[in-house]
Structures are given as structure tokens and as C-alpha cells.
Amino acid sequence: MFIDHHDVSLAESVMSNGAKYIDDLSKNATPLPADEEGERINLECEFLVQRIELSFLQHNVNAAELMCNNAMERFSRDESAAGRLEPRIRESLGKVLYKIGKDMVKQANLTAGVEWLARALEIVDPKHVGSERFAPELRFGVMQNLVQTSLKTGTPSDLRKAKEVMKVMVKEWPEKLNVHCLGLDIIVAQGLGAEAYHAALMNMMTGVALSERSFKVIVGKCHVLLAQDLQGRGYRLACNVLDHFMTERLILEDNQGWIEQAFVTRVWMIIQDPQLDEEVIQGLRQLCEATATKLAGPLSISATHASQILLWKVSDSLVTSGRWLEAIQWCRVALHPIFGRSGETNTGKIARRLIHCAIEAQNYGAAQDAYKSMPESCQEMGSTQFLLFKIALRSLDLETAKRCLDLVCNGPNRDIAILYACALEAQSIGNKDIILKVLSQLLEQADTKTPPEGAHFPAIYRTMIRLILSDIQDNKAVEDGNLDTLYSVFQKALNNAKKSSKMPEVTTDETSKPTWSTDEYDWFSRNSYNLALRALQHWPPRYALHFSQLCIQFIKLYLVETCSEEDFENLDLRRSFCEYICVSTCVALAREEKTMEDQLRLYGDARSSIINFREIREKLHPVLTEQSRKDFGERYLGLLSHEFEACVHLELWDVLPGIVEEVAQFGQLQPLRRIGDMILCGDAPTTTLLLVLENLINHTLQIEKHKIDKIARWIRILLQKSLQGDLDRGERLVYQVLDICKRPAVGNEYPQDELEWIAATLWNLGIDKNCAGDFAGSKKWAEFALSVASLIKDGGQLEGLLQGKFAKLRTS
Template identity: 30%
Template sequence: MDSPAGSPANGKSKGKRIRNIISFCHDVRKRFEAGKGDARLQGLTNEVENQINAIKSYTLRSPVSTRHEQLNGAGLELWNWCTQLMRHDDDDNDHPSPIRSRFFILVRVFSFLVLSLAQWGDNHTPGDLVRLQKLAIKAGRSCIVNGELHFALLALQKAAEYNGHLHNLRDSLPKEELSACNSFESEYLTLRIVLAWKDDRLDVAEHLYGKIESLKHKLDPTSAEPIADSLFEIGRGLLARDDAARAVKWLERAYELINSQELGNLSRGGIELRLAISQALIQAYLDTNTPEGVRNAENHVAFIESEMGNKLVVLLLRLEILLHSPAEVFDSHAYADVLQRMMKNVDLSDSSFKLVLHHIRKLEDKSPGLAYSAFDDFITSRIVPTQRSDWIEQAVLIRTHMATTHRDTIQSIRALSAMLDKVETGLGQPFTTTTTLGILTLLWKKIDAKEGPLDIAQEWCRLALHSSLRQCGPSNEAKITRKLLLCALQRNDFSTALDVLDSMSDTTREEPRTMYLVYKLALANNDHEMATDYLGRISNSSPQDLRYLYACCVDAQKKNDKHITLEALRHLVRRYDDTSPGDVHLPALLRLLIRLEVSLLNEQDQTEGSRRSLIEDLCGVFEGAVAAIQRAPSDKEGQKLFTVNELDWFCKNAYNLSLKNLVRWELQHVLRILQCCLSIISQYPKDIPAQASADLSLRKMFCNFLAATALITLARCEDDVEIQLQNYLNMRQNIKQFDEAFEANIEGLNEDPRRDLQTKLSTLLVFDFEGAICLKS
């Protein structure tokens, strides 16, 4: 065996090289099976590559049969081993690593070269040549698929060499081997075309395709399918590069080749390939953006439709053609008609369901009215009968979103209501709470719109009260009925307003907001008795209703009804008077409000919403108390209303309330109460007794500790960076105040309190360090 051709080598050298090659063939398998890790595999791959570069130019000038057989056996064994592992990787769900894939590709090339070397000489049998050409093509195809174009060219050059030998033997070849020879030649040329395309040499690809033209009539379906697939790959690649004109050329070639075979003789994969080529060809026609391209696409779709009928793929192609029409000439009715055919004929699955929704959205962009009609029919005739709640609820939510996105009309709202009627009848039950709240969230944007005709708002309210949405909960139902009542009031439709009021539940009628609307209704109807009655109800409701008393005063003044205005003012004075301290003792009123709020919070039957509202209002009362304390109001004799005893009450209750509800309230509310406590402490006179001053200092330190702890918790959970940093900043301020108070009072503290405060300070210093880091201080 010679190193490069022409270099002298004796028999001993030849034998040594053959033994080395055979040994390496066995060594590759052993080292692969023994080795672990990508690093070792990469090293072995590099060795295989070096062997390929060394062996590719070797020749065996003198036949040595024993050596030939050893080389052939070693190469064949390595090829089969490699093929078996590659198939195993293809069958496995996990994709092999790039290093593993490249290793097998190079081993396949190396084993092919070993087999080629073993068969070197001038006395090849046709069977040997056919077998070697087949292996060369397989190796070349693997290299092309995996991007190893250099080695692909090496394998295909060998294939060309064997093809040349077979051409010289054509006259003596039996029919079967001649057929295989033609098949391999066409496949070789196809791979060379793909290789040229991947190497951006379309001129070479065009030249090579010319050679295939003369072989097309000799191809059977088994040979034609892979060639058409390769041409399809080129056309699809050009289409992805936005080169529609050349993509059309190659896709037409692929379609012509696959279509030249009898349809019944094609494999299942071949039939699918034919359809895939058609789809890509239609897309390429459309992407040319020419009238001729659109005509060709339409003709091709018509041809497919004549074969397949109302199949989903045909209808999708029809829709694709329609979507390529300019916006000004887009045929919405034709699109809706095709979409209706699709919805009637499609086999429903998760993917087809999403597909229909996608095209309904497309139609919605062009013609919302047609989209509403088509979608309603799809929901009621196809989706509801499946009883798939996830499909039904998703479709209804999307349909509601469509209705709330476009221009409002009474007809479109009623169409949506009619669809909900049919869905409820088909389901036999209302929607789930989650779906109901999702629909109401969409509808509420329309109901709560500040502008727009009142009759439209009223229709939205009636839709929101649809029986299929009765899982909305009493709170939402109350909000909607109040809005409906307000619409009737604004339209001066008192008869409808009274009907709405009668339809309300007792709980809703007793809510302050509803009572205020009824009060407005009484004013508009000049019904003094009803207005007076509801003023009393509003006045006797919970503290947050004070705003409604003010609103009642304003409405009565606008109505110029002095009697009702006076009645409203009286109720307001009885509840609270900030301008006349002699009539209402402000601290006592605030204490009463706080006690009432706390007692309401302690009741077990509070809903989460009303409980949160009470907590919020309680925070507001304390903050109002702080503001009043800072104003330092006086009575008629000039005595301060907020004495030290009053300050003690508000300070202690704020502290105890925050401590008691530290884990039950939202931290924002606890922080507000703690801040109120700190603000009240700062308002104490400077001349209070020393013991009281020391107690206040300790309470202030505990408030600072609790506030800092709450703030760092909020900061850690906050996604908004600005708010997070503000929380850290406020935390550090509280820690600083704690530290200053501790230093000022440390000498007067007993051992146990001092140790406790030191422990708290050590905790706060950790928090302070975290805050400093986050604030980059």
C-alpha cells in the first residue's frame, strides 16, 4: 500500500499500513464503548478525521487478496456497527449531541474509504461497483444532512468514479444492475446539486440538473421520491431566503418529477411529499407578488381541490390566496365562506380548534360582523356538542373580547346575548366562576365607559346579568345592577329604574352605594318621603358612608331642594362636624369610628372584599386622626381637644392594632397604622413625666422595629424596582431611628429589655446592610 500515489513503498510498508488501518477500525469501536464524556469523544473524532485525510489518497497497487479481505471485513464491520448506532439514535426521543453525531458521520466516511481501498484495482465486478456506489451515496447524504460538505464532496467524488466504471460496463450489465446504476447516477447527481446549493453555487446546481433531465424517464417511484425531496428542499430553502422566483423554478421541477409517477405507485411518504411540494409551490407563487403568480396559485389549488375536495389543507390554501389580496379588494364574504366550509368539515382537535380561531381572528381584522356570525355558528354547532368545557369557555371568552373590541351596536350586543342563550342551553348549566369573572372583566370595561350612548351602556349591563353568568357573585351582581339603575336615572327612565330596584336582592338594596342611587332617584322624582328615608339609612350606615352624605348634600343643592338639603346637612352634623368643635367632640367621634371599625373587622361573616375595605377605612380614620392632632384643634374655651390622655388612647390603640394584626393584615395596612402611631408619638408635649417619656421611647422603638421588618418583607416581594428601593429607603430610616433611640436610652434600660433591644438591633443591622446593598449606598 502506498502513501500518496506515486510514492515508493515496499511490501513491508504496505503490510504495516494495512495492519494499522485494520487495527484502527477495531480500536474505534473499543474506545467509543469504553470512553465517557464529550471531551474523549471529541479527541477520538479528531483521530478519525486524521485517518480520513491520510487514507483518502492511498492506493493498493498490487492485489494482495488476504489483505483485501481483512480490510473489507474490518471496514464492513465498522460500517454496520456505525449504521446500527445511528439508527438507534434516530429512534431515541433524545437528540444526540453534535459531537456524537459528527463522530458517527466521520466513522461512516472512514469505513467507506476502507471498503473502497479494499476493492481497489482494475478488476472490479459490477456488483462491487454498485455496492461501493451505494455506500458512497449514503455517506455523502449523511455528510450533507449534517453540514460536513467537505467530506460529502469526498464521498461523492468516489461515487462519480464508480459511476464512470459502471458506464464502461453498461453493455454487459444485467437489467437489474443497469436499473440500479441509473438510480444511483440520478441520486448522485441530486446530491451533487444539493451540495452545490448548500455551497451557494446555484450555477453548478443548474448545470448538474441538466444531466438529470435525461434520466427522468428512467426513474421509478422509489428513485424519484428522494430526488423530488431534494429538489423540494432547495426550493423551500430559496423560499425561506425570500427568493420566490428561483424557488418557483425548483419547486416546479420537484412537482413535475413527483407528478410524473403514477399516484398509485407512490409510497405514503411520496404522497405526503407531493402535497408538501404543492403547498410550498403555491406559497412561492404568491410570494412573487405578481398577477401571474396569483393565477398560477389559484390554478394549482383548483387542481388539488379537484383531487381532494374539501380537505383542510385545500381550504387553508384557499384562505392563504385570499389573504394575499390587497386590503382594498379583499373578499371578506369569500373568506367567510371558505372558513364556514372549514368549520363544518374539520375534525375537531386541540390543533384544529386553535387553527379555526386563528382564521376567525384574521377575518375579524377585515370584517368583524362576518367574523361574529361565523364564530357564533362554530361555537353553537360544533364546539358546544363536544361538551369540552375548556374549548367552550375559551371560545366564549374570545367571542366576548371580539364584541368588546369593536364599535358598539345594539345588534352586536344582542347577537352575543343570543349566542350565550344557545351555549347555556347546550351546556345545561352556567359558566364556571373563573370564566364568568373573565367575561365580566371584559364587559365591565364597556359598562364603566365614561363616554357613549346610555342605551348601549344599558344593553351591556343587561348582557352582564345574563343567566349564564349567574356565578358572578353578589358583589359583582350588585355593581352591575347599580350601573343599570344609574343608566336608567341618567335617561330619566324612572319606570325602568324602579323595575331594576325591585329586581335587586335585599343585600344589594341595603348597600350604601345603592341607597345613594335610590336617593338620587327620589330627588329626580320629587319624592321627599323616599329621599328622607334613604338619607336616614345612609346616615346610619358604616363610617365609610360619610362621603355619600356629602354627595347627598351636593345633589340636593343642585336640585335646589332646600328641605332635602337641610335634612342632609343635619345628618352630616350629627355624624361629624369638623368646623364646629363645640357641636361634636372630634376625638370622641374618631374613637367611636375606630371602635366600630375594629368591631366590624372582628366579625366572622365579613367577606374578604368588605374586610379589606374596613381595614382601609380604619387606616384612613387613624390617618385622619393624625392630621387632626397635627392641626391641634381647640374647643370654644380654647382648650386643646387632643389632650395627653387622648393621645395615649390613639397611640396605644394604633400600636396594639398593628401588633395584633401583624400577620392577618396586608403589610401595607400594618405599616400605615404603625406610621400613625409614630406620628402621634411625635406630637406629645416635651414636658411629660420621665417615665411616660421612657415608655414612649420604647414604644417608638418597637414601632420602628415592626415597620422595618414589614418594609423589608415588602421590598423582597416587590417586582417594581422603584417601589422596592423606596421600601428599602423607608426601612433604613426606621432602623436609623431605632438605633438613635437605643443609643439615647441604653443607660436607663434594665438588663432584660437591653438584651432584647440589642437582639432586635442586630437583626435590623442585617436588614440595613441588605438595604444599603440594594440602594448602592
């Protein structure tokens, strides 16, 4: 009792008294009766048991070993004494030795632990009389700890000892779980390999009673078997054990949780096999069938998801390595009815992978079958329709491809990323009609939805433009619809480029390039410019206007930091040509336009382009060659006439005199004559009309080889208007006519009928003045009439007539 309470000092005192008593008994020379001798032996053995335990508690291991050897010699190896020893005392000695052995193991003194445990096993050996009545737990515990400690030391002698003890344990406790576990540990320690471990584990699986603990231990040992031979058959041996475990033991138990846990473990184990060949998938398929038969229904949701996640990982690796046919098999297993509770989302995901693999393997029939077996809600998803779109394209079923495309574009969950994938797929196949349809749909959604990562819209626009141009090239009779589509693509590209230019560049990768670069702007500006030139020759004028305007807008997007001074000079030249085309086409279209609003809009656009052209001309003038300046000047002169026409229609009257001055600087008659015609046809205010006509007359007279007939007509109109309110201008005109007529102009004389009209008009004005009592004014204008009449080559008839009448005029 004192030792149990670790009161060592008191126990030592008691033991001293007990030693004296034992010593006195041993000195008794008189033989004792048999029953008394047996009692003495038991007392002495019990005393030694207490002394051994006390010595160990005092950390006096040597004394404990001495006492133990003494006890072993006296009461175990001496058959006479051993036969008289009570089982209770023998069991007590065995417990003490067992306790010391375990304590030694705890202190990591494995060698001593093995020795003490071996002594304990010798004490509880069944050969001793009455030992069969010992508590079986003690003997089993001693043997179990002896085997475990021997395995830990790893010495050959201890391993042999463990093996010998193990044989006894297997014989005595063939159904005990721990015995089988020790046997497996010995196999591992001796390195007997996966085959031996597999055989022992199969015995364990069939021999032990099933419980929650034994189930977990067997599954855990399968993991150990898996790790025994990673480069060999460990994967399949572990799976073989689980297969037998499920079909021979678990299937007889009414515990679905065990079956599902073993099933998921089985799936996990098999995917560790690097081979993943037909034998593996066939075994897994058979296991699914057998499990489904036993359960009479699908696995639980958690077990289903766990298994499908594992199977998905296998298909992932197979897809990555391009093993399409094998990936199809694994996807089919993942769609087995035993996984019927996976839900439509997971089922659709796996089915889509199966379709993808079948497409890559060019097994379009299998892909179609997988599609048909999908739930209807999964079939309608955009990602599923994309796969069906791929099948249709590769099967040359264009009608189905178009239907799929319509569902992708118009479905409830429209995804621009899927539409982009359709575009790439169509482009890889090379069907022009489908590509155009896909790209058109993609661009329609690009303005309202975020583009998918990696989508390069400039490339999409370029692809569409090339396809449309190839179609235009193939068809000699170009339809306006194709041209409208072409223009629409350019316009969308421009809008996207503007939108991109306003967005801040946020990137951490210095090597990445913006979506719209200077090279992209250059491609679109050049091609729109070329199309504008092409339109001038072959297409209706409005397309020349459209593509010229597009070119100008793309040029405006060029980044200053990416272009040299020479680049900008070339861009300005290109833009000047486009502005020139814009003016010409706007004026031409305005002349044909029937509605006043559209006509004025076109004239307004024309004037804006002229202003831009003027600015470019002034900017480039210092750097142009003489010939280039001349060419620029000729184009500018033509635009000034258009500007004059636009301003007349826009009623910008104050601008007209300035335009006349600019035209006059070129010293050419024809532009001035056109301007004269335009001002006369317009509805200009009298002041403006008079000023413009007067300037036209003055500038035209300064040009050599001018035609007097046109000037005479202008003078008649100007004089007629001037005499109605601006007599000073009229007087200047008369002097100008007199001066013109006095100049030598053979073949270019002032028209006689015009002179007659002027003389008559001036005479009538004089008469009007006379009647009004303005005798001085009457005389002045009558004299002007006589001067003009004197220039008429009619033999002096008109002059004589007017002279006679002049003499009769009242002078006061």
C-alpha cells in the first residue's frame, strides 16, 4: 500500500523489517510441512516483488535487476518452487515486471524495456501450473508491448524475438485486431514488401470483427500499403484490398456510411496510380456497378461530390496531357448513376468536359450522345451551346452552328467571353459566313459588356474588314449592304479606339502593350484612306465621304510621344487629302440632296473640312517643296469655290468677300467666274452682292486674257443695283466702263448691246433726276450717258439722238 502511494521512506522501513523476517525463516533448519513450505515460498516471492518495485521507485535499477534475477531463479526456473507459487503472486510479479518494462520504454531505454518485458512474459508463461487462470489482458499486454518495443529497437535479435512472440499471439488470438496490426508492423520492419503486406492485410480484413475502430484501422492500413510500393503495385494492391473489403464484408453490413467512406477512399487511391490504364478504369467501373447494386440507389451528396472532385482531377491531368480517349472514359465514370445526386450544375460541367474531349478526339458521335444525355437546363447554357457550335462547325453542319450562335447571343445568360470563343473557333475553321456572323454579334455586345480577358478587339475588327473586303473583291457588283457593313465595322473600331484612349493605362507589366497602339491607328487610317480613294472611282460618293472622315478621326488618335516630326508631316498630308475628298463629296451630295436640313448639314461639313485644310496648308507650307506647294495651292483653289458655295447656302455673307480675295491671289479667271455665277444665283443681301461683284470685276480686270463679256454682264447687274441706292458705286462703275472701252482690246471689245443698255439706263436716270428737280444730278448722269453713247459703233446715231434731247433739258 505504501508503494502504491509512493511513500518510499515508510515502505523502505517496512521492507527492512520484512527482510529480517524472511531471513529468519530461511535460517530455520527444521523442514517445514508441505503446506507451510508453500506458504513460506509465496511470502518470500511476494516480498521480492515488493523489493523489486521499491528498488525501481528508488531509481536503483541494479538492485531491482538483482532482486528480479533472484526471483526468476527461485520461483520461475526452479520447478519445485514454481509449482508451489500461487497464481496471484505470479500475476503480481508479472505486473511489476510489465510496469517496469513500460516505464523503461517511456524513458526511451528500449533495450532495457525489452529485457524487463521478456522477464514479465517468462513469469506469465502458460507452462506454469495455474497460469491459465491469469487475466488474459496481462499476458496480451506484455506480448504486445514486447513486440512493439522490439520493433522499435530494430536489432536482429529483437526482431526475431518479436516474430516468435507474434506466432504465439496469432495462435492464441487469431481474431484480435491488435494482433493483426502487430503482424503488419513486423512486415514493414522486416521490409518484406507490398505483396506480404497485402496478404497479411487480406487476412486481417477477413479475420477481424467489424466495428467503427476496426473499419478505420483497415482503411488506414490500406493507406500504409499504398505507401509501401509507390513505384510498383502498391496502388493496385491497396485498391484490391478495398474492393474485397467492400464486396465481401461491408456489403453485408447495414452501414452505408462505411461503404461510402471506403468507396471515396478507393477512388482517391486509384488516382494515385501514375499509369491510369484500362485495367484501372475497368476496376473502378465494376466497383461502381457493385456498389450501386448493394445500395440500390445513388451515393449521398457529400460522398458524390468527394468522388467526383477526385475523378475530375484525373480528367484534368489527362486533358492536360492530351489523352482525350482516356479522359472520356473517366468522365463517363463520373457520370455513373451512382453519382445521381451530384446536381445539374456538376453533371453539366462533367458532361461538357466529356464533349470537349470527344471533340478533340474527333469522336463527334460520342460528343452528340453526351449532349443529348445532359439535363435540358444544362443544354441551354452558353458554354454547352459553344461546344455544340464546335461540333457543328467541324461536322460542316452550318445550320446547327447558326442556331447555336443565336442561342449564345440571345440566351438569358449572354456571356461575351463565350461569344469571343465562338469567334476564335469560327476563324480556326475558316468559314467566312459564320466568322462574319460571330464577329458581328461579338461587336454588338462589346459596347455594353466587359470584354473577356485576352480579347484583342482591333484584331477582331481587322479580321472582319478583311473578310468583307474579300467578299467585295469576289463580287464585281458591289452591293450597298456590304459597303454599309464595312463602314459600320470601321465606325465601331473608331468608337472602341476612342473609348480605349480615354481609359487610364493600369498595368504592372512593363512588357504589356495597350489594346490600341499607334500601329493599330496606322492600319485603320491607311486602310480607310485607301478605301476612300477606291470609293471615288467605283462606289457611290457617300462612301468616299465616310471613309475619308474615318481616316481623319483615326489620325487624331495618334499619340504624340510615339510619332516623330516626320511622321506627323506625313499624317498631315494624308489628312489634307481626306479633307479635300470630304469637301468635294459633301458639296456633290449637297447639290443632289432634296431636304433642306440635310443639304445645309452637308454644306456645313464641307466648310469645316475646308477650314481644317486651310490650317494644315499653313502648317505644312514652310516644309513643303516648291512643287508640293503648287499642288497644295491648286487643291486649295478648288476648295475655295466650294467654300464660297457652302457659305452662300449657309448665308454666311460676311465671309464671302474674304474668299474672293483669296481666290484672286491665284490670278485665275475660271474660279472668279464660278464665284460670280454663284453670287448671282444666291439670295445674298444687296450690300454683299454689290461688294462681291465689284471685287470680282476689279480682280478680273487685272488678269490678262480676261473675257469682257462676263465682266460686262456683272457690270450691268452691279450698275442696276447701284443706281437703286448707291450712286457713288454707280458713278465708279461708269468711269470703269469708260476706262475699259478706251483700252486696246482687239477681239475682246465691250459688247455693243451692253453699252447701249448702259447709255439708256444712265439717260433715264438723268431724266428722273431732272423731273425731280435735281438739275445738277440730271446733267451729270445725262453727260455720262452721252459719254457711253459715244463709244457705241452705230455711226453716232444714239449719241446724236441723246445730244438733241440733252439740249432740250431744263437746267434750272
